Amino acid sequence: MVSASTPSFSVPEALRKEGLSQGDYDEIVRRLGRAPNRAELGMFGVMWSEHCCYRNSRPLLGQFPTTGPRILVGPGENAGVVDLGEGQRLAFKIESHNHPSAVEPFQGAATGVGGILRDIFTMGARPIALLNALRFGPLEDERNVGLMEGVVAGIAHYGNCVGVPTVGGEVAFDPSYGGNPLVNAMALGLMETDDIVCSGAVGVGNPVVYVGSTTGRDGMGGASFASAELTEASLDDRPAVQVGDPFLEKGLIEACLEAFQSGDVVAAQDMGAAGLTCSCSEMAAKGGLGIELDLDRVPAREAGMSAYEFLLSESQERMLFVVAAGREEPLMERFRRWGLQAAVVGRVLQENVVRVLQHGAVAAEVPASALADDTPINHHELLAEPPAEIQAHWTWSEAELPPASNAGGLELAAGALGWGDVLLRLLDDPTIASKRWVYRQYDHQVQANTVVLPGGADAAVVRLRPQQGEGAMAAATRGVAATVDCPNRWVALDPERGAMAAVAEAARNLSCAGAEPLAVTDNLNFPSPDTATGYWQLAMACRGLSAACSALATPVTGGNVSLYNETRLPDGRMQPIHPTPVVGMVGLVHDLVHVTGLAWGQAGDAIWLLGVPLQESGDERLGLGASSYLEVVHGRLTGRPPLTDLALEGQVQGFLRQAIAAGLVRSAHDLSDGGLAVALAEACIASGLGAALELPAGAGRPDRLLFAEGGARVLVSVAPEQEAAWRAALAEAGEAVPAERLGVVTADSRLVVARGGEPLLALAVEQLRHTYEQAIPARLGKAGPPPDR
Structure with missing residues (x-):
């Protein structure tokens, strides 16, 4: 039994080292009925961290x-x-x-x-x-x-x-x-x-x-x-x-x-x-x-x-x-x-x-x-309304953007910027660009169960080999899919909407691969909760995660919380990170035959968009606010992220999984950073095939059609021999699953997008690929991806 005694060490210095407060120390003394020794104080320091x-x-x-x-x-x-x-x-x-x-x-x-x-x-x-x-x-x-x-x-x-x-x-x-x-x-x-x-x-x-x-x-x-x-x-x-x-x-x-x-x-x-x-x-x-x-x-x-x-x-x-x-x-x-x-x-x-x-x-x-057990809780007062600096971003509107036209593109002070140039800028952004330089350093095929190589689909898929008792020669027909997602830009501008979107996108990625979403593990990376804004961000993100996980039937099985992610600058100011609640989600692939990638299948396949329609310009589920386009091209991190329609997410994703299981879909790719144009480019790059699209001619800015972001949107391609069955499935789903045919996959290796008969952009797939794949190596001073390890 450790006897009570006066500490033989400097309590204030020890508390500073262990990250404990004087109040914590007083509670430790109360629980022990005596002063702790140095080892005991260290034990409380780590366990109460x-x-x-x-x-x-x-x-x-x-x-x-x-x-x-x-x-x-x-x-x-x-x-x-x-x-x-x-x-x-x-x-x-x-x-x-x-x-x-x-x-x-x-x-x-x-x-x-x-x-x-x-x-x-x-x-x-x-x-x-x-x-x-x-x-x-x-x-x-x-x-x-x-x-x-x-x-x-x-x-x-x-x-x-x-x-x-x-x-x-x-x-x-x-x-x-x-x-x-x-x-x-x-x-x-x-x-x-x-x-x-x-x-x-x-x-x-x-x-x-x-x-x-x-x-x-x-x-x-x-x-x-x-x-x-x-x-x-x-x-x-x-x-x-x-x-x-x-x-x-x-x-x-x-x-x-x-x-x-x-x-x-x-x-x-x-x-x-x-x-x-x-x-x-x-x-x-x-x-x-x-x-x-x-x-x-x-x-x-x-x-x-x-x-x-x-x-x-x-x-x-x-x-x-x-x-x-x-x-x-x-x-x-x-x-x-x-x-x-x-x-x-x-x-x-x-x-x-x-x-x-x-x-x-x-x-x-x-x-x-x-x-x-019963470890201390730091009590924080939750702001009754969003912080003023957050609300200030929500007043931004698309009317603040410079004029835009089909052929003329974007009219900037430095001159017109064509929509093809805008797309290349986005593909050159390291957050959007290919991560091949990264994943080529990882052994992603050891154990010989990897079904989809990195970059091949919206989610990773690993085969589930039958248990030993089922016989070594039994074929593996099922798999498990997994993904990690977080739109940190969205969370920074609206933590509740951003966290909802993280869950929805994770489930959408699994659904695009043909997997049934099952459950979530999350990693809540946030700055200090000791500020009013920091705690509000954490609380609102947890609210958004909870709502989305409940709506999409993906319970949380555990995870990790990492706070105080910020840096003290030389002038004494704190630089907090973007709040980043990373969602890790797992799903079940019932039949590996139907695992679906993002690359176009064959020339002649029809290109369809599921989810929020392009022409609904007043829809708060879709917009340029908080988008990659707004930040990368216009240099503005502002706007309120679109509202994730969780009911529509469930309907679109459920329909997509059924269509994949029925063999109706050749490829599937969700729309996220960069919107429709980036998703199209990625499907072209992955396949080497081109695409020709005619977008709706209704009112609205061309950049909204091309680069707006919002949830519940998936780009799919359908083989000609399956289009009748595809249309029948859509008819049976009715208004619950909005869908529009946008164009066709082509063999000429060019991405061509028009609206109302007027061209918006036309780019060679090879040009798209070069920009997309060299963005990170160029910034690292490398000529290309490193050799495989």
Whole structure:
């Protein structure tokens, strides 16, 4: 028992280091009935950090829908799990590693991949795919180039070495991310155990076993580091960034899955943020029991480590198990055969306490519930109306744009800009442009289950091989699809509408590939919630996510909250990132035969637009406000994003999936950044075929027809022999699914768009491709994509 005494350290300095307030300290003293020692204060610091306990966001997360007919495990465990039917279950999760990647991009990104993989196989699932969502500042700044190159190399290194394919993702650029890039990693895994492995401690007296790598001083204070804004002094926090070993993690995956199948492990927790402290306290709290931990038994890579250093180290590739009594020796031998450390380091206690021993004495003793349950909440006042600076953007209208005409294009002060020139400018924008330079560094075909190569469809698709009992020769007919999405520009201008659009676009991407959307994991990347505007953004985005997930029947199974993503500039001002609630969504492909890509199929196919019609110029579901066109061409980040029609989204997506399953659709591609013109260009580039379109001749600006953005819109192509059946299906759907025929796929490799008989643009597909594919390499100073790794 730790006795009460006067602290032998500077409390104010310790509180500053741990990110705790005086009020937090007073509450810790109340819970313990005495003053904490330095190790105990460190334990509270990491467990009560935003990164671990969501003290600013927890009340908001409670509004998310979290249950459904396919949900097996929701929020609260290492990963969510959904039922895929036919005896297969999918574990999936997304996590951030933003601040570590800002100060050490290669290792920060690499260990982010390692951490999310452990969340998956800790559940008893074999990782089958990785995705990532990345945000950087403009590539015209060499610092951002270095960050991007380091992050991409780190992701490639870890994923490629561990043997899990990186099959999809998104990359966007904005000045707000200049000092604080975002690195979000998502992983999927197929369950290989009959029972889902949970983390709550079970069985008083059961041994607690440590497996994996050794514990060192790397990663010290990582959870607290991730819960504060970045400053120039953050470079001094480089020791908080862990160093990963993907080859060791590969062995850890195999050994863990073997151990879980044996039934010897009754609870498991990976050691991620807050290391031993988090794993011990969460296992104890979830099980309603306690854990005694002897640090002298913990495999260490450095001599003379203090209890504080052991407890807060975030060294990678480590796990903590509760093992059935009497089975610890066979289990540990299994891990040693894989070249891993294994040691009994403690036992499960009846009393709800985390007791830490070192050198024969009690180094720390804290009620597990005090650390992991009923953690403090920061209460914020929600603004009654949007902040004035946000409302100011909503007054923008298309009337403020310069005059535009069919043939003359856009009349700017510097002269006319043709619509073809505008399209090329958009394709040259790194956020819209091809990400081939990025994904060619990833091994996206390891495991030989990748059905769609990156860039080939709106969502990644991985085949689901039949279970072993079904016979090795059985054909794989089903697949799982996944995507990550966030229109951060929209969220910055209207967080509720932007977050709704993120969910809707994720579901639309899955539907375009022919997959049924199932569930969501989200990564809420936001600036400080301590400002009125920052908290309002977070609260409104959560409201939008909740509404969209409910409407589209995609429950939230878990995720991550990353706050304080902002940079203190040299003049003292804070530069917040665009609020970026990344939505990771998974879906089920019932028949791989009908997986649909975005490339045109054959010349002569009809081109149709589903969803909000082009000619409805007064429709608030569609517009140039908050669009890429407005920002890239006119240099204005303003306007209110279009309102996502969730009912229409459901109707259009449901119809599209049925049409794909019936074999009526040759290609499908959603309209997002850049609107119709960019979607057309991408379909042409992917196929090498051209397209000829005649747009409605009604009133309205040409740029609105070409570049307006808004949800529930999908571009599809239909083969001539299927057009009668396609029209019959549309007739049966009626007004619930608006559709209009815009043109035809051509063999002459040119994109030609006219309106009312007058040409709007005519560009060779090769010119579109060159601009689209060289935009990022040109800014990186590279002649083209790097060689495949």
